[in-house]
Amino acid sequence: MAQAALSLPSQTGGARPAVRSARRIERRRMLLWLVPPIAWFTVFMLVPYALLFYYSLGQAEDMVFTPGLSLRNFARVFTDEPYLGVILKSARIGLMTSVLSAIMAYPLAFCLAFHVRSASLKFVLYLLVIVPWWASYLVKAYAWKTILGTGGILNATLQGLGLTHEPVRLFLYNEFSVVLTLTYIFTPFAVLSIYAQLERVPTSLIEAARNLGASAWEIVFRIVLPISVPGVIAGGIITFSLAFGDFVAPVLVGGPDSLMISNIVINLLGVAFDWPMAAAIGLVIIALGLALISLSGWLEEKTQVRL
Amino acid sequence: MRAFGNHIFVTSLASAVLFFLYAPILVIVIFSFNDSHYTGLPFNGFTLRWYVELFHDRQILTSIWNSVYVGLGVVAISVLFGLPAAIALDRYTFPGKTAFRRIVLLPIVLPGIITGVALLSFYLTVHFRLSLHTIMLGQGTALMCITITEVFARLQQMGKSQTEAAVNLGANEWELFRHVTLPGIASSLFGAMLIAFSISFDEIAVTFLLTGRENTLPMTLWSLLRREVTPEVNAVATLVVLVSVILIVIGMYASRGKNSASYGNH
Numbered sequence: 159m160a161q162a163a164l165s166l167p168s169q170t171g172g173a174r175p176a177v178r179s180a181r182r183i184e185r186r187r188m189l190l191w192l193v194p195p196i197a198w199f200t201v202f203m204l205v206p207y208a209l210l211f212y213y214s215l216g217q218a219e220d221m222v223f224t225p226g227l228s229l230r231n232f233a234r235v236f237t238d239e240p241y242l243g244v245i246l247k248s249a250r251i252g253l254m255t256s257v258l259s260a261i262m263a264y265p266l267a268f269c270l271a272f273h274v275r276s277a278s279l280k281f282v283l284y285l286l287v288i289v290p291w292w293a294s295y296l297v298k299a300y301a302w303k304t305i306l307g308t309g310g311i312l313n314a315t316l317q318g319l320g321l322t323h324e325p326v327r328l329f330l331y332n333e334f335s336v337v338l339t340l341t342y343i344f345t346p347f348a349v350l351s352i353y354a355q356l357e358r359v360p361t362s363l364i365e366a367a368r369n370l371g372a373s374a375w376e377i378v379f380r381i382v383l384p385i386s387v388p389g390v391i392a393g394g395i396i397t398f399s400l401a402f403g404d405f406v407a408p409v410l411v412g413g414p415d416s417l418m419i420s421n422i423v424i425n426l427l428g429v430a431f432d433w434p435m436a437a438a439i440g441l442v443i444i445a446l447g448l449a450l451i452s453l454s455g456w457l458e459e460k461t462q463v464r465l
Numbered sequence: 466m467r468a469f470g471n472h473i474f475v476t477s478l479a480s481a482v483l484f485f486l487y488a489p490i491l492v493i494v495i496f497s498f499n500d501s502h503y504t505g506l507p508f509n510g511f512t513l514r515w516y517v518e519l520f521h522d523r524q525i526l527t528s529i530w531n532s533v534y535v536g537l538g539v540v541a542i543s544v545l546f547g548l549p550a551a552i553a554l555d556r557y558t559f560p561g562k563t564a565f566r567r568i569v570l571l572p573i574v575l576p577g578i579i580t581g582v583a584l585l586s587f588y589l590t591v592h593f594r595l596s597l598h599t600i601m602l603g604q605g606t607a608l609m610c611i612t613i614t615e616v617f618a619r620l621q622q623m624g625k626s627q628t629e630a631a632v633n634l635g636a637n638e639w640e641l642f643r644h645v646t647l648p649g650i651a652s653s654l655f656g657a658m659l660i661a662f663s664i665s666f667d668e669i670a671v672t673f674l675l676t677g678r679e680n681t682l683p684m685t686l687w688s689l690l691r692r693e694v695t696p697e698v699n700a701v702a703t704l705v706v707l708v709s710v711i712l713i714v715i716g717m718y719a720s721r722g723k724n725s726a727s728y729g730n731h
Contacts, residue, residue: 184557192550192553192557195553202584202602205587262482266482269475270479272475273472286486290486294705294709295667295670296667296690297686297706301489305492342486349482375470378470396574400576404670410690420578423582424674436582440579440582
């Protein structure tokens with residue numbers, strides 16, 4: 159940054175002095191705004207990420223860390239149990255979550271985009287979607303525990319209706335309840351990203367299609383769905399990433415074998431004191447995340463319909 | 466006329482989804498008023514007993530204050546560092562601008578636990594003792610993108626003409642900020658502050674690993690949830706949801722604008 163600022167006068171050497179000093183002021187003003195946030199993100203993000211790298215290359219024995227330059231921990235992520243297995247399971251849960259939340263979200267986003275006419279009603283509905291997205295993560299996960307438990311609402315209702323005599327244990331503490339809870343948590347986010355994309359569908363295109371005799375289903379499948387693909391992908395990839403790294407749902411509503419990769423990382427830090435291993439897993443997740451974000455950007459570009 | 470497709474079919478599907486989004490939260494709220502030691506049917510009648518107990522619970526009261534303290538710190542951090550970032554992103558082009566925008570969004574796109582692990586290793590290396598302040602720094606970093614995206618969106622809507630006019634009339638940086646930029650972004654900045662506070666108030670993913678001896682409200686709730694589900698937990702949960710709903714609704718109204726949409730969806 160500083161270098162760029164210093165090299166500026168020579169680049170503009172031929173310009174008039176007034177312009178030159180104006181540019182210098184411009185540069186100085188820019189640094190005023192730019193240096194604090196860059197310093198912050200360097201200290202609290204880039205340095206910590208770099209430290210993860212440093213720790214991942216070393217070893218810990220009896221809670222003492224020895225620096226090193228070995229890729230052994232990264233190899234262990236892919237060879238030792240349970241790491242790879244848990245990563246794959248977390249990915250499976252993440253994938254199911256993102257697909258299911260997109261399916262849940264689509265009708266609501268569609269309704270919001272095409273079936274609500276007044277602007278203020280639209281804003282209220284929009285708020286109704288935002289509120290559960292930002293409302294307490296923990297409470298949302300815990301709510302399903304009270305609904306699905308053996309003494310929960312669902313079982314009480316089933317017994318009340320005489321459908322079962324004993325509480326059904328199948329609802330809670332398994333992978334199904336984890337996926338259901340995560341889908342519940344991420345559906346509002348999927349609605350927001352699909353809606354943002356549906357808003358781009360031009361009214362004229364729909365009217366043109368209708369004037370040419372297209373049925374509602376044809377409009378949905380040949381205009382609306384193709385245009386909404388980038389929103390579905392963008393929302394889906396972030397949902398996948400966040401669900402993949404969740405540690406709350408597995409503990410609250412998951413069974414004994416539904417621990418996910420973040421739970422493993424927490425255990426490595428808190429119980430096993432295996433820092434280097436936790437750092438290595440963390441870096442693998444960051445790498446996966448970055449790859450996904452790039453993939454998402456590329457896919458969005460590819461699937462974006464020029465309007 | 467944009468509507469197409471069967472209006473009744475679409476609206477009933479959408480209402481079903483909305484019901485799915487709200488029913489579980491409502492269950493918690495309703496059972497926080499249930500006069501029974503046990504979360505479940507039947508509903509034995511209305512009581513405020515659990516709220517009264519909650520306000521006599523030392524541990525919970527302390528953690529509420531801790532959460533407020535952390536939230537205020539997070540708001541201060543995200544304004545002090547996020548606002549300049551938004552202004553810089555709006556006004557200037559600089560090398561690494563795209564990379565900077567991506568880095569800012571990383572903590573909200575990556576699982577929170579990753580931010581936690583990275584910061585924890587940083588704190589251990591520089592021998593920071595874990596406390597409410599370490600939580601504050603972590604959440605501040607993770608939530609800064611909210612201020613940046615909200616304020617940036619507003620600045621983009623405002624356009625550059627007023628700023629240019631002020632500069633041409635000889636305004637210095639402070640005058641420019643005080644009389645042009647700040648009045649223009651005030652409402653969206655206020656909205657972003659409320660939203661950041663509200664998220665901080667029930668943040669757990671980043672907080673989890675950075676907590677020292679003092680707990681924030683979600684951490685206390687977490688330890689209660691892992692032990693036994695009591696009606697008091699429902700009361701705490703209802704309060705937490707209520708606080709975030711109120712702040713978010715006000716925040717969204719304040720920052721109401723074309724671009725204040727979903728975060729992370731760059």
